[in-house]
Amino acid sequence: EAGVTQFPSHSVIEKGQTVTLRCDPISGHDNLYWYRRVMGKEIKFLLHFVKESKQDESGMPNNRFLAERTGGTYSTLKVQPAELEDSGVYFCASSQSDTQYFGPGTRLTVL
């Protein structure tokens, strides 16, 4: 069974540009989560989808971040416009029970 996949694995952009990260959860998993680890800090929760609905978006840092999960399958996280402090590793996780399975992460570097 394929695990959670994320694309791209790395992204380098300039400040002010837009980047879209994609997450494909494990097939059949209704719950999808986004997390972020900024350099030197802990992994922090961003938001949680149940199917296509946002269950909890309390961790979204500001309105430059937009997450979608149209159709309740894959999800995208768009950062527009990107700032230097957005650099870090963005993780996606999915679950059908109470165990979350993580993707490999997308390393975002904003120059």
Place this chain on the structure above:
Amino acid sequence: AQRVTQPEKLLSVFKGAPVELKCNYSYSGSPELFWYVQYSRQRLQLLLRHISRESIKGFTADLNKGETSFHLKKPFAQEEDSAMYYCALSDGGYQKVTFGTGTKLQVIP
């Protein structure tokens, strides 16, 4: 607010020596506690959870509510245990996970 503290950024032990990775938490209710591990070039994966009370790869962790701790232990470290270890908690069910900053375990041959 819920918080997880891992006081050690790096822990180096010799092969065969006992390992204890410390974790303390603050939470107002009854959280679920977890240990996640990330081996080199691999994704983050669940190692164990307190409600299972199981031993995975020789590791155990006991929840001490009085001390609000969930330390990870292994009696004899192996080289393949070298990895990044994260203590974490959640409200239970499908809720978000709150992570500690992680401890890098380095097992010296």
